[in-house]
Amino acid sequence: MSSTSQAMLNQGLFEDQELSTQMGFFSFPPNMTIPPFGCNQSLKTLTTMPPSLGADAPNSLTETLLSSATQKQKEDIASHLGGPQLLSLQRSSANLWAWGDVNNECMNSKRSGGDHHHIGISAMKVKKIKSRRKVREPRFCFKTMSDVDVLDDGYKWRKYGQKVVKNTQHPRSYYRCTQDNCRVKKRVERLADDPRMVITTYEGRHAHSPSHDEEDTQAPSQLNNFFW
DNA sequence: CGAGTTTGACCGGCGC
């Protein structure tokens, strides 16, 4: 594990909080374990969606989100995000939450230039979700300020493709977990308007534990539960 | 030589 990326992640070097909030990003303070619940299921629920998307949001998501957090984690989030916000989510219908999925706004989001630190998890376009027929694995994405494209999350990945997508100058790379019977994939690309920012999108759940290299065994295990 | 990466071709979904 690269100590650089580890440090980056643990510090939560994310920005553009205001825009992210508007677009459905969920922000975490830099000193919080990412994600705050360290739980597989929590990740896919951490996407805020407009209430109009309620029909697409499974009713149990809000419950899943909160039930997967420990009391301490709930308190952490409540204190950082503001108690009422979390409490309102807890009481709310599932309308506020939907499956984590990624849209292009996530990739093309503009920078506000602030020094906020947060993780951003985007929402799929309403239209896309409503029209999707194919059932896809839950996804979530976050952006990280990093020199390296591939953040070491403890899992082993094999690159299987690279593509230059429209309206971006940086190629998108496609990775697949090398573990047998694990179909988790991730995409990595850099923000067009801020090459320092790396957008990582995960799809699916790991059916195994992270496989650290020998040299990484002494690294902090805070990220062990980062991904499912 | 095996594991991982690169890269052009191919495929399927979606919008028009």
Add this chain to the structure above:
DNA sequence: GCGCCGGTCAAACTCG
């Protein structure tokens, strides 16, 4: 129906 585009495949290539 057609073309565009994102995602995946797989052969060739590189590296340790």
